[in-house]
Structures are given as structure tokens and as C-alpha cells.
Amino acid sequence: RVQQTLNEALRFPQQVHHDEVAVRVLRDVTTSRDGSTVVYSALGQLYAKPVKGGNAKRLTQDDGLEFAPSFSPDGEWIAYATWSDEDKGRIRVIRADGSGGRDVVPEPGHYTDPSFSADGQWLVYRSLGPDSIRGFTHAVDPGLFVVSVKGGESRRVRDDAREPQFD
Numbered sequence: 480r481v482q483q484t485l486n487e488a489l490r491f492p493q494q495v496h497h498d499e500v501a502v503r504v505l506r507d508v509t510t511s512r513d514g515s516t517v518v519y520s521a522l523g524q525l526y527a528k529p530v531k532g533g534n535a536k537r538l539t540q541d542d543g544l545e546f547a548p549s550f551s552p553d554g555e556w557i558a559y560a561t562w563s564d565e566d567k568g569r570i571r572v573i574r575a576d577g578s579g580g581r582d583v584v585p586e587p588g589h590y591t592d593p594s595f596s597a598d599g600q601w602l603v604y605r606s607l608g609p610d611s612i613r614g615f616t617h618a619v620d621p622g623l624f625v626v627s628v629k630g631g632e633s634r635r636v637r638d639d640a641r642e643p644q645f646d
Contacts, residue, residue, distance in 0.1 A: 500522070502521045502522060504521070505519040505520070505521055506519060506520040506521070506546060507519060507520045507546055507547050507548055509548050509549060509550060510530070510550075511550050511554045511575070512550065512552060512553075512554055513554055514530060515529060515530055515531070515554075516528070516529055516530060516554075516575065517530060518538070518548040518550070518557055518575075519548070520544075520545060520546040520547070520548065521535075523543075523544040523545065523546070524537055524538075524539070524544075524545055525537070525538040525539055525545045525546075525548055525557070525559060525573075526538065527575065527577075536577070537577075538557070538573060538577040539573060539577065539580060541561065541580070542563060543561050543562055543563030543565075543566065544561065544562045544563065545559055545560075545561050546559065546560055546561075546562075546591070547559055547560045547591045547592050547593060549592075549593050549594045549595060550575070550595070551595045551599045551628075552595060552596075552597055552598070552599050553599055554575060555574060555575055556572050556573070556574060556575065556595075556599070556628070557572065557573050557574075557575055558570065558571070558572050558583070558593035558594070558595060558602055558604075558628075559571055559572075559573070559593065560590045560591045560592070560593060560604070562589075566587065567587030567588065567589075567616070568587060568588050568589050568590045569582050569584060569585060569587070569588075569590065570582070570583045570584035570590050570593050570602065570604050570626070571583060572602075572628060581630075582630070583602060583626055583627075583628060583629075583630050584604065584624075584626055584630075584633060585630070587616075588606050588619075589606065589607040589608070589610070589621075590604055590605065590606055590607070591604070591605050591607060592604055592605045592641075592642060592643055594642075594643055594644045594645065595628070595645070596645040597645055599628065600627065600628060601625055601626070601627060601628065601645070602625070602626050602627075602628055603623065603624070603625050603636070603643040603644070603645060604623075604624055604626070604633075604643070605621075605622075605623055605624075605640065605641075605643060606620060606621050606622055606623075606624055607621050608621040620635070621638075621639065622635050622636075622637055622638050622639060623635070623636050623637040623638075623639065623640045623643050624636065
């Protein structure tokens, strides 16, 4: 025979997460040509911030990851790459104020490093092969491509390159 007393368990409320996170790492920081604004990726989203102070503002309301932003020569547009497990990767452009976002390269792929031509009419970007994170689906035909900012068919210009820019 055993006689034992059972007590109520002690329970204390635990805060699992904070409502805000202090971002300490910025990726792909780029500055507008006039030096007034920086755009960067933080926690997988694009933000713009005035260089002389002020608050950062999220540029898009899209789902998925956004990275590798690049300003157009006139500072009016920003090109960037996206990734989501559902839609895969795209190359997109958006106005510097966050309006008018659209796909330039709508075909799913593994894309990065978009960069504008000096006249702002063309984009160069990298298409990557498969990797252990994104897998093999839509990771065909890696290389360096050029496409009109209006969209349309992309043209391969090299088999491989890093940080492409127009000369």
C-alpha cells in the first residue's frame, strides 16, 4: 500500500516571442544613385530607408522571400528576385515608393542579381542551377540572361557570371 499526496503543478506564463524583432543583419544593401535612399533585404523582405534618418518602410506586401534589390539609373524603379515554395522564383520590378509591382520574368526559376542597364530599358540577371535548399524543380538552364524591363523573352548571354552589371 502506498499513500501519496498530489499537488497542483506550478505554472508560470512564458513569453514565447516578442512582438518586434531587432534586425541586426541586412542583406543585399544598395543605395540609390542620388544617395538619398537605401534598400535592403531583412528577414526575407525588402525595406527602404532614407539615408539621412527616418524609419524603414517595407516596400511590398507579397508573400515569400525578396532579395537582391537593384535601383534603376533614374532611381524610380527597383528590380529584385523572389522565392516562395509555391510560386518558385521570379524577377520583379517595383516603383521606389512600393507601388506598381510586377513580374518581369514570370517563368518559375532560381534567379538572383538583377541589374538595370544605363538607359533603364534592360535587366540582366542570373539563373542558377539546383541546390539543396530549393531543389531541382525549375532549376534548368543556368546562366546570365538579359530581358526587357517590360517583360518578354529572356536572352542568354553567358553560361555563368557573378554580380552582373551593364558596362
